[in-house]
Amino acid sequence: xxxxxxxxxxxxxxCLVNRYQQKGLCGATNxxxxxxxxxxxxxxxxxxxxxxxxxxxxxxxxxKCIFCQNRKISAQGFGKEITIDxxxxxxxxxxxxxxxxxxxxxxxxxxxxxxxxIKKSKKRGLHIPIxxxxxxxxxxxxxxxxxxxxxxxxxxxxxFDSKIGxxxxxxxxxxxxxxxxxxxxxxQVGKPIFNDQNIMIRGxxxxxxxxxxxxxxxxxxIKYLYDTYHDDIYISIMNQYTPLHDFKKYPNLNAKxxxxxxxxxxxxxxxxxxxxxxxxxxxxxxxxFIPDFNIEGV
Numbered sequence: 605x606x607x608x609x610x611x612x613x614x615x616x617x618x619c620l621v622n623r624y625q626q627k628g629l630c631g632a633t634n635x636x637x638x639x640x641x642x643x644x645x646x647x648x649x650x651x652x653x654x655x656x657x658x659x660x661x662x663x664x665x666x667x668k669c670i671f672c673q674n675r676k677i678s679a680q681g682f683g684k685e686i687t688i689d690x691x692x693x694x695x696x697x698x699x700x701x702x703x704x705x706x707x708x709x710x711x712x713x714x715x716x717x718x719x720x721x722i723k724k725s726k727k728r729g730l731h732i733p734i735x736x737x738x739x740x741x742x743x744x745x746x747x748x749x750x751x752x753x754x755x756x757x758x759x760x761x762x763x764f765d766s767k768i769g770x771x772x773x774x775x776x777x778x779x780x781x782x783x784x785x786x787x788x789x790x791x792q793v794g795k796p797i798f799n800d801q802n803i804m805i806r807g808x809x810x811x812x813x814x815x816x817x818x819x820x821x822x823x824x825x826i827k828y829l830y831d832t833y834h835d836d837i838y839i840s841i842m843n844q845y846t847p848l849h850d851f852k853k854y855p856n857l858n859a860k861x862x863x864x865x866x867x868x869x870x871x872x873x874x875x876x877x878x879x880x881x882x883x884x885x886x887x888x889x890x891x892x893f894i895p896d897f898n899i900e901g902v
Contacts, residue, residue: 605716605749609634614746615666615712616781630713631664631681636721637714639663639676639683641694641901643703648840648882650804651705651735651758658703658732660694661895662710667739669762669773671815671857673846673894678710684902691721694901695730704803705756707735712742715749722753733805736789740782741775747788757789757808764824771854772815783828786810795836796880809838809882815845817856819865823872830876840882841870846894 608614609623619629627633643656651657661674663683676682686694695706711718722734733755740759761782763769769778789808796807810829814822822841829839843866851857870883 605719606634608716612713613743614715616741616743616775616777617666618743628666628713630666630668631679632713634717635685636688636691636717637663637681637683637685638691638694638902639897639899640895641698642895643698643701644707644895647707647758648809648838650798650802650838651707651756651809653704653801653803655702655704657705657707657735658695658698658701659707659709659737659895660691660698660711661897662708662714664713665710665739666712667741667773667775669739670851670854671772671845671847671849673848674710674897675848676897682897684899686902688717688721689724691718692724692728695722695725696728697901699730699732703732705733705735706730707737707758709737710739711736712738712746715742715746719749719753740785741773741778742781742785744784744788747785747792751792755793755806756804757786757793758811759786759789759808760811760813761786761825761829762813764821764828768818768821790833790837796838807837809840811840811842813842813845814861814866814869815857816859816861816865819869822869826869826873826878827876830873830878835878835880838880838882839873839878841866841873841884843884 611620617629621628623634640661644659645652645656647657663677665678672678735756736754737758770776843861847858
């Protein structure tokens with residue numbers, strides 16, 4: 605499995621770089637690199653719960669959306685290189701802290717190493733669910749490596765219109781790729797299962813981040829998901845987009861999502877008949893929701 609790094613095609617950019625010798629388009633070498641490993645309380649309620657999700661934030665990213673709120677690690681590559689054994693130990697340390705799960709955040713470009721680390725951890729007593737938190741721009745074979753390893757998929761479905769994906773993530777096939785990948789994720793984990801504390805232990809939650817000026821695109825995403833999966837998945841409708849840069853080329857990204865825009869999207873989902881959904885209330889459009897990437901727990 606580690607040989608994939610020699611001609612890397614883990615994501616749909618298919619750069620085929622030998623990551624033992626140079627960085628891929630994602631910015632990563634063959635070595636694991638993470639920026640934070642700690643209890644995280646700001647995921648969906650059935651993921652974080654009261655105890656927190658054991659979130660491991662991986663450095664670098666294969667998609668690199670221009671509006672990314674984790675830019676410090678996704679684009680700038682902040683983090684610390686670790687071994688597979690160290691990642692295995694981190695998972696067990698988070699379990700001892702009573703984390704509800706191990707939450708792998710932006711993990712695509714390290715999947716072979718992650719699979720090896722998780723398998724080591726399970727042999728040593730790791731038993732809490734594994735969450736795969738992704739932009740959905742993997743190659744399908746990358747996801748197939750995770751069958752039987754991941755319990756919960758937490759994918760984004762960012763864009764319906766390929767022109768928007770091209771504009772903000774420099775890819776022209778995002779929806780087609782993400783649609784296929786989400787289908788594979790559902791095939792692996794199936795309908796949601798919760799424990800007695802209403803914590804998800806298996807299933808899928810698809811996230812939709814409403815971008816300012818793109819209400820109609822978000823509606824199309826929601827309709828596609830409900831037409832395809834009905835109530836066999838959960839949908840997370842997010843309003844937390846926070847403008848952190850001055851986007852001269854795309855001035856719409858310099859504003860927060862309006863309350864009217866977000867309410868219209870939520871009402872649209874309700875009118876479709878969606879019941880398995882999470883919405884955000886209160887002040888979520890703040891950089892205080894961005895983790896402090898300071899090598900905690902690494």
